Amino acid sequence: MDIPGLPARQAALHLIDAVLRRGETLDQAGGAALARVRGDADRALARAIAGEALRWKQDLDALIDSATRQRLPDDAKPRAVLQLMLAQVLRLETPAHAVIATGLPLLAGGPRRLAHGVFSTLMKRGATLPAVPTLPQSCMARWGERAGPIAAGLAEPPPLDLALRDPGATQEWAERLGGVSLIPGHLRLPRGAAVESLEGFREGAWWVQDLAASLPARLLGAGQGRTVLDLCAAPGGKTMQLAAAGWRVTALDNAKRRLERLRENLARTGLDAEVVLADALAWEPEDRFDAILLDAPCTATGTARRHPDVLHRVGERQIAEMAELQARMLERAAAWLQPGGTLVYAVCSLEAAEGEGQAAPKGLTPAPVTGSELPAGIVPTASGCLRTDPGMLAEAGGLDGFFVSRWIRD
Structure with a gap:
C-alpha cells in the first residue's frame, strides 16, 4: 500500500546516509536520492528534513541517547530514522502521528518497536531542542572562540539575498519586492520565495547571491x-x-x-x-x-x-x-x-x-x-x-x- 509522504522520507534517509557514510554533499547525493520523488514540494521537503537532521544532529543524538538503555551505534539505521523523525516534529512542526506513519515504514523488517518506543518516550517527556545547535567537536576545536557565534548563526536556514544589476535602483526594488537592503545593490527577502516567479527575474534585474x-x-x-x-x-x-x-x-x-x-x-x-x-x-x-x-x-x-x-x-x-x-x-x-x-x-x-x-x-x-x-x-x-x-x-x-x-x- 502506498503511504502518502513516504517517498520524501525515504529520500531524506538516503541523503543523510550519503553525507554521513560516503562523505557526499547534499547536492551530489540529491540526483539519486530524489529520483523517485514526485513533485517539487516533496523534493523540497526531503531536502528540508535531511538538512534539519544534519543541522541539529548532535542535539538529536543526545535526545535519542537519553531514551535508550543501550546506546545505538552511530551508523545504526534506527538512529538515522529517529533523527529524521525528531527533526520533523521539533523543527518542521510536523504532527507526531504523521511522523510515525511515515517514519516507522523506513524500518520495514527492522526494529520498528524500538524506534516507536524511543520516539514516544521523547514526545511524552516534552523533548525540545536548544536555541542554538551544538556543533560537532571537530568544528568547535577548529573554530575556537568563534564557534559559539557561528553556531548561533546556523540555527535557521538563511533568507533570500538578491544582487541588483543597477545599485541605483535599490530603493525601487525594495519597494516592489517588499525586501530590505543592507548595502546599495543588495536586497533581502524572507526564505521560501519562488525565485523565478518574482518580479524582475525574467528581465534580469537581479540574481540570487548571498550578501x-x-x-x-x-x-x-x-x-x-x-x-x-x-x-x-x-x-x-x-x-x-x-x-x-x-x-x-x-x-x-x-x-x-x-x-x-x-x-x-x-x-x-x-x-x-x-x-x-x-x-x-x-x-x-x-x-x-x-x-x-x-x-x-x-x-x-x-x-x-x-x-x-x-x-x-x-x-x-x-x-x-x-x-x-x-x-x-x-x-x-x-x-x-x-x-x-x-x-x-x-x-x-x-x-x-x-x-x-x-x-x-x-x-x-x-x-x-x-x-x-x-x-x-x-x-x-x-x-x-x-x-x-x-x-x-x-x-x-x-x-x-x-x-x-x-x-x-x-
Missing part, C-alpha cells in the same frame, strides 16, 4: 572599462557584478555545465563577459589583467547555513588539500596582474588555513579593506582583511562565512 558572496567583487570598485579576470567564475554571480560595475570581464572555470549556467545568467541579465572553459592551473592568458578576482575552490564550511552537510564531512585532510590548491592558484594568478593591478582572494570557508593562513604572493603588497566598503555592522580585521561568520548581522538574518584579502601588484 557575503557579493563583497569580494565590491572590493574591486568600478571597472571604467578596465580588464578583470574572474577565476572559478561559475555560476556567475561575481561575473555579473563585475560586468555591471563596468569591467571588461574574462570569466574562467573548468566546469562545463556550470559555465552553461553562467552563460544563461548573462543572457538573462543582458550583461557581457568573455567565457573561457579551462583549468586555471594549466591555462595561460594572452595579456595581463588590471584586476583578478580569485574566488578559490574551498571546503565551503562558510555555507553551513544552507549546506549543513559540511559540518559532518569536512575534516583536516580536506582542509589541507584545499589550502595547497589555493596557494598554487594564488601564485599563478599573481603572475597575470599588470603592475599596479589588484588581486582579490576569497573563500567561502571558516577555516584559518584557507584564509588567514594564505600568505601574500611574491611581488604583491596588501591593500587593506576599509569599513566604508562594507555593510554597516561588518568591520575589517586588524590586518585589513575581511572575515565574515554566519553569526554576524544576526538581527538582519545573518550571512555566509567568507574570508577575503586584497593585494596590489608592485
Whole structure:
C-alpha cells in the first residue's frame, strides 16, 4: 500500500546516509536520492528534513541517547530514522502521528518497536531542542572562540539575498519586492520565495547571491572599462557584478555545465563577459589583467547555513588539500596582474588555513579593506582583511562565512 509522504522520507534517509557514510554533499547525493520523488514540494521537503537532521544532529543524538538503555551505534539505521523523525516534529512542526506513519515504514523488517518506543518516550517527556545547535567537536576545536557565534548563526536556514544589476535602483526594488537592503545593490527577502516567479527575474534585474558572496567583487570598485579576470567564475554571480560595475570581464572555470549556467545568467541579465572553459592551473592568458578576482575552490564550511552537510564531512585532510590548491592558484594568478593591478582572494570557508593562513604572493603588497566598503555592522580585521561568520548581522538574518584579502601588484 502506498503511504502518502513516504517517498520524501525515504529520500531524506538516503541523503543523510550519503553525507554521513560516503562523505557526499547534499547536492551530489540529491540526483539519486530524489529520483523517485514526485513533485517539487516533496523534493523540497526531503531536502528540508535531511538538512534539519544534519543541522541539529548532535542535539538529536543526545535526545535519542537519553531514551535508550543501550546506546545505538552511530551508523545504526534506527538512529538515522529517529533523527529524521525528531527533526520533523521539533523543527518542521510536523504532527507526531504523521511522523510515525511515515517514519516507522523506513524500518520495514527492522526494529520498528524500538524506534516507536524511543520516539514516544521523547514526545511524552516534552523533548525540545536548544536555541542554538551544538556543533560537532571537530568544528568547535577548529573554530575556537568563534564557534559559539557561528553556531548561533546556523540555527535557521538563511533568507533570500538578491544582487541588483543597477545599485541605483535599490530603493525601487525594495519597494516592489517588499525586501530590505543592507548595502546599495543588495536586497533581502524572507526564505521560501519562488525565485523565478518574482518580479524582475525574467528581465534580469537581479540574481540570487548571498550578501557575503557579493563583497569580494565590491572590493574591486568600478571597472571604467578596465580588464578583470574572474577565476572559478561559475555560476556567475561575481561575473555579473563585475560586468555591471563596468569591467571588461574574462570569466574562467573548468566546469562545463556550470559555465552553461553562467552563460544563461548573462543572457538573462543582458550583461557581457568573455567565457573561457579551462583549468586555471594549466591555462595561460594572452595579456595581463588590471584586476583578478580569485574566488578559490574551498571546503565551503562558510555555507553551513544552507549546506549543513559540511559540518559532518569536512575534516583536516580536506582542509589541507584545499589550502595547497589555493596557494598554487594564488601564485599563478599573481603572475597575470599588470603592475599596479589588484588581486582579490576569497573563500567561502571558516577555516584559518584557507584564509588567514594564505600568505601574500611574491611581488604583491596588501591593500587593506576599509569599513566604508562594507555593510554597516561588518568591520575589517586588524590586518585589513575581511572575515565574515554566519553569526554576524544576526538581527538582519545573518550571512555566509567568507574570508577575503586584497593585494596590489608592485
